[in-house]
Amino acid sequence: MEEKDKALIVFDYIYHAMRAKHVLEEAGFNIREVAPPVDYRTGCDLAIEVGTDDVDAAEDLLIEKDVLILDILFMPSSTSLTPIYLTKLIKVVDYGDYIMVRCGNMKITFVKETGKIVNISGGGCPDIPYLGMKLYGTVLGEGPRPREIGKTICAYTCEHAYEKALEIFNELHGKKGK
Amino acid sequence: MLLLVGTIPMDGMPLTFGKCEYDGSTLKIGDVVLEGQYVTLGTAAMICAACETCNAAGAELPYACVVGDTGMGEGNKKLFDYLIENITEIKPSVMTLHYILPTKDLFVKLVDTIDTLEKRPFMIADAGALLNAKAVGISRRFDMFTPDPGELSFLADKEAAHPAYVQHFIFDVDQTEVPKLSKQAYNDGNAPKYMIVKAPVDHIIVDGKVAAVVNEPNVPTMEPIGGTGDTITGESSALISTGMPVEKACEMACKINRVAGEMAQPIPATTIAQFIPFIGKATKKVLAV
Numbered sequence: 001m002e003e004k005d006k007a008l009i010v011f012d013y014i015y016h017a018m019r020a021k022h023v024l025e026e027a028g029f030n031i032r033e034v035a036p037p038v039d040y041r042t043g044c045d046l047a048i049e050v051g052t053d054d055v056d057a058a059e060d061l062l063i064e065k066d067v068l069i070l071d072i073l074f075m076p077s078s079t080s081l082t083p084i085y086l087t088k089l090i091k092v093v094d095y096g097d098y099i100m101v102r103c104g105n106m107k108i109t110f111v112k113e114t115g116k117i118v119n120i121s122g123g124g125c126p127d128i129p130y131l132g133m134k135l136y137g138t139v140l141g142e143g144p145r146p147r148e149i150g151k152t153i154c155a156y157t158c159e160h161a162y163e164k165a166l167e168i169f170n171e172l173h174g175k176k177g178k
Numbered sequence: 179m180l181l182l183v184g185t186i187p188m189d190g191m192p193l194t195f196g197k198c199e200y201d202g203s204t205l206k207i208g209d210v211v212l213e214g215q216y217v218t219l220g221t222a223a224m225i226c227a228a229c230e231t232c233n234a235a236g237a238e239l240p241y242a243c244v245v246g247d248t249g250m251g252e253g254n255k256k257l258f259d260y261l262i263e264n265i266t267e268i269k270p271s272v273m274t275l276h277y278i279l280p281t282k283d284l285f286v287k288l289v290d291t292i293d294t295l296e297k298r299p300f301m302i303a304d305a306g307a308l309l310n311a312k313a314v315g316i317s318r319r320f321d322m323f324t325p326d327p328g329e330l331s332f333l334a335d336k337e338a339a340h341p342a343y344v345q346h347f348i349f350d351v352d353q354t355e356v357p358k359l360s361k362q363a364y365n366d367g368n369a370p371k372y373m374i375v376k377a378p379v380d381h382i383i384v385d386g387k388v389a390a391v392v393n394e395p396n397v398p399t400m401e402p403i404g405g406t407g408d409t410i411t412g413e414s415s416a417l418i419s420t421g422m423p424v425e426k427a428c429e430m431a432c433k434i435n436r437v438a439g440e441m442a443q444p445i446p447a448t449t450i451a452q453f454i455p456f457i458g459k460a461t462k463k464v465l466a467v
Contacts, residue, residue: 013251035339045339082343089342093401098446100402105328105341109402109446118447121404122328124305126277127249129220130187132404136215151249152279153340 007055008073008081009048009062010036015151016068017046022147023065024048029058034081037073046153049081086160092168099168103161106154108135115140115169123154131155140166180240180419181268181299182228182412183261184221184276184307185253186212191246193256195268198242200229202455207242218451220277220305223405226454227412231434234461237420241270251279258284262291272419273299274411275307282314289319300418301370304411312368313339322372322424324411327356330375334359336366361386372424374414376407380432382425389425392432397439405450409457410435433464 011017017033024031029050036047050058055072062069089104098118100109106128109119116139120132127150134149146158182198196208205212205226212222221244228240243261247253257278261268265288273292278285285307292298301320303311308325311317312333325333332341356375363369364386373383378398382390400406413434417427438460442453461467 015249035343038339046342082337082339082345084342086342089344095399095402095446098402100446104344105326105332107402107404111447119402119404119449121402121407122326124277124307124309125249126185126187126220126247126251126254126279126306129222129277130248133187133215133219153342155249157342 005052005074006077006079007050007052008034008036008075009050009055009058010040010045010070010073011047012068012070013151014046014153014156017048018147018150018156019065020048020062020067021046023061023067024050024058027061029054033084035084037081040071046084046156047081086157090160090164092164099165101161101165101168103164104157106158106161108158108161108165110140110165110169112169112172115142117143120158123152123158125152125154127151128154128158131158140169179238179268179270180228180232180415181270181273182221182225182240182242182276182415183257183274184224184244184278184305185247185257186216186222186244187219187248188216188246189248191244191253193243193245193253193260195243195260196241198225198229198240200226205229207244218405218449218454220408223408223450223454224274224276224304224412224415227409227457228416230454230457231413231416231461232419234458235416235420235465235467237416240416240419241268247279249279251281254279254281255284258288262288265291266295269295269297270299271297272302272415274302274304274415276305276408276411278306278310280306280310280313285310286314286316289316293319300424302411302415302418304408309340315367317368317370320370322370322374322414324374324376324407324414326407327375327377330356330359330363333363333368334366336368356381357388360388372428374410374428374432376410376432382428382432384425390429392429392436395436395440397436397444399444399446399448400439402446403444403448403450403453406435406439406453409438409450409454413457413461430464434460437463
């Protein structure tokens with residue numbers, strides 16, 4: 001069977017990569033989040049892999065939605081790109097009245113009873129202390145989310161920790177939904 | 179001179195360079211006074227910890243070069259442009275890079291410029307600077323990193339561009355994993371000569387090997403508190419700037435942070451702002467000054 005090529009959409013800032021993921025998934029594109037090739041890396045990167053048949057439509061949609069694309073790279077389907085592993089990176093620690101959820105290098109701690117966020121830790125980019133300031137004291141599921149405020153892959157990781165924290169809080173209180 | 183570098187999550191804060199003073203509730207950097215939440219967030223937490231340590235140790239207070247940036251990189255660029263232009267005049271003896279937005283060209287240009295200095299400063303990287311140094315392949319041009327176990331996993335995975343892409347991630351310090359990953363990172367050229375692996379058991383690493391372990395006092399409720407790693411970076415930077423041998427400074431910094439934790443008696447909801455004021459007292463106790 002003939003190998004199908006793949007296309008990789010790369011971005012200047014992860015903020016645009018996060019938006020691209022959301023826009024393309026909402027539109028029903030089949031995508032994969034991967035690390036860009038070495039020459040395009042800065043240390044805070046997320047690229048979106050799409051099939052070559054879909055790439056023109058994906059590009060048009062991203063332009064229409066004001067998502068800034070740095071470049072589109074074409075490569076053989078055999079090219080190995082590291083996928084993001086966030087779902088494998090979750091750990092939960094129970095501190096009695098509090099729960100800490102860790103996803104990779106990011107941690108969120110909340111009060112079991114109320115869902116109030118009392119600490120956010122980890123990360124290295126400028127938006128993380130900002131995100132910590134905005135989320136501190138808010139209630140899971142009611143306040144702003146990391147994906148709305150953050151602009152880096154650490155924020156993206158924090159969003160996964162937030163999702164898990166919200167899931168645990170909802171389970172504890174018999175609620176549904178993320 | 180100890181120079182601490184990083185971003186402050188404040189829109190519109192101008193590029194600021196100057197001497198730092200922390201009084202327990204406000205942080206002064208040059209002519210700028212940070213108040214409220216801004217005093218102890220990210221880079222500011224490290225600066226406050228360094229001020230407390232320097233004060234208690236009777237050392238010269240640190241200088242900082244900071245700028246407002248909430249993640250889009252405008253401040254970040256100004257910060258690097260300023261340092262590339264002025265580092266020759268500033269002449270720090272120790273320079274710690276902290277919360278920055280990863281960027282390739284400016285970051286490498288700054289390190290290139292530093293390498294041309296007549297007397298090269300002792301270079302420390304934590305947070306975004308640590309991630310960036312490894313991602314662009316210049317870890318060995320730094321002297322020290324202060325990773326947590328997750329960041330160490332990232333340093334040891336030569337393919338990973340960010341901790342989110344690490345294939346073998348460790349959450350907990352393990353007596354086997356930390357030495358193994360430290361050696362791996364060092365042998366691959368992705369770790370500098372010195373590292374503090376900050377965790378429930380702190381490891382001091384020299385040339386890829388465990389040189390010391392610090393595990394007492396053990397305060398488990400410090401882990402959820404955002405900023406307790408930043409404070410170790412500030413404390414170790416401060417002690418190294420006093421001329422203390424690096425390995426000893428690392429060990430003392432880990433002890434100071436733990437003793438401060440014991441004094442603060444934290445719960446998971448304790449904030450780093452409540453923790454930092456204990457660092458001065460802890461420094462005096464650990465250094466017996």
